[in-house]
Amino acid sequence: MQHDIVWEDRAANFARLAPQVARAADAGAELVLLSETFSTGFSMTPGIGEPEGGPSAQFLAEQAAAHGVWVGGSCPEIAADGPLPYNSFVLAGPDGTVHRYRKLHPFTHGGEHERFRAGDGPVTVTIGDLRITPFVCYDLRFADVFWQAARDTDVYLVTANWPAARRLHWTALLQARAIENQAYVVGCNRVGVAGDGTEHAGDSRIVHPTGELLATAAGVETLVLADVDAAEVAATRDRFRFLADRREHTATPPALPRS
Template sequence: MRIAAVQHDIVWEDRDANFARLAPKVAQAVGAGAELVLLSETFSTGFSMAPGIGEPEGGPSSRFLSAQAAEHGVWLGGTCPEIADDAGGAGEGTSTLPYNSFVLAGPDGTVHRYRKLHPFTHAGEHERFRAGEKPVTVQIGDLRVTPFICYDLRFANVFWQAAPDTDVYLVPANWPSPRRSHWQTLLVARAIENQAYVVGCNRVGTAGDGTEHVGDSRIVSPMGELLATAAGVETIVVADVDPAEVSATRDRLRFLPDRRG
């Protein structure tokens, strides 16, 4: 399967402007042959934690992904702040806070959701967003896809937990430029230690809170080789991933069965 990561800037807290900017970029990725297209973390709002930033499940960001997936006949994913259907009307309690939700929309109208397990406490995300409960793996043809989100990348244990059932990890992010070497290193490390593909899609540009991002989106092979990379501009990285390569790597180098814990 050919996967594309769309490395893009984000208009702060302006969903409609971001939809208008991203639609032609999705089309460009599809034109390059992509069957699965990945957008950044909080692609429609930026990494805003403003009160009221949440939208309902099936809200405008999710509808954008579904509409684009249906129009182009591809899978399309990215994250957005979503308040769960079970939140109820409990006022200002925890249940009304949004999740940082990865939405993966299929060409047939199918929608899968993964909720970020590790809110970024260093920036106060844990005070504005709820934490998810478990990893989610989606079967797309013969490819097993497991998404994680940005800060999750620092927690090897959840990648390990999902590894036996994963061929490719998707990691959309708003990773800041001062720690870019961490992003680059951890993407490769997660690929090597789990013998799986890793697709990292990071934004570029300056966020509304002044945080700088320089992209460094990349697609990494099960052996840790860089199949596609990007620097600090809006662009699209594309590579072919093959579940048979994951199986062959794990058969040739039987490291996973030796893992303890």
């Protein structure tokens, strides 16, 4: 669900997003992905965090229950083990199930490392016959964590506030992660201008395990819909055994010449 965000106004965002989730469910979606920090924008304001299971997670759970779908997106959540929040991807199910992944790579260039804590590792969730691994925005630049989860993943979810200035990186990396891991990649990026002046172009898309673009969006609020199938992932990996051929390598430094 490609959408704009009202800066640091949770109530306004909940009011705007609820009818969009309903529209997605009516269109046949079974999993609805919102943007990174969907309820606040990508804010570094001290105190922007909320308790784990706070209003943003509750909104996702309420929408999931109301429409009988899975709903996910990220929000700033403070856990019991420290004062700074995590950029936490929350995936809520229609039966009340909630899964969490904490963003591994705070965006140092934007100062996120000073306001947010880093997570510990990838998380893979099984929904029906799909193995789903979520990541958040800047994580997309780090191929190794995608590789780490690849053999147990059918679909990667990537939620983002990716700036328009680097939109080529966003689109290229989404396709690259699909091709090299032979898995679907669902990239959801926001549109509009953030409170800090950053412009976002959207470019949300769903990519097939071969890199084919199944559905794409331009720079407006819209739905991006496509079917994903675990059997198609298995067939792609069986037909082109690139993933099976991947090997772990340990770099050996070159020997220095004797003098």
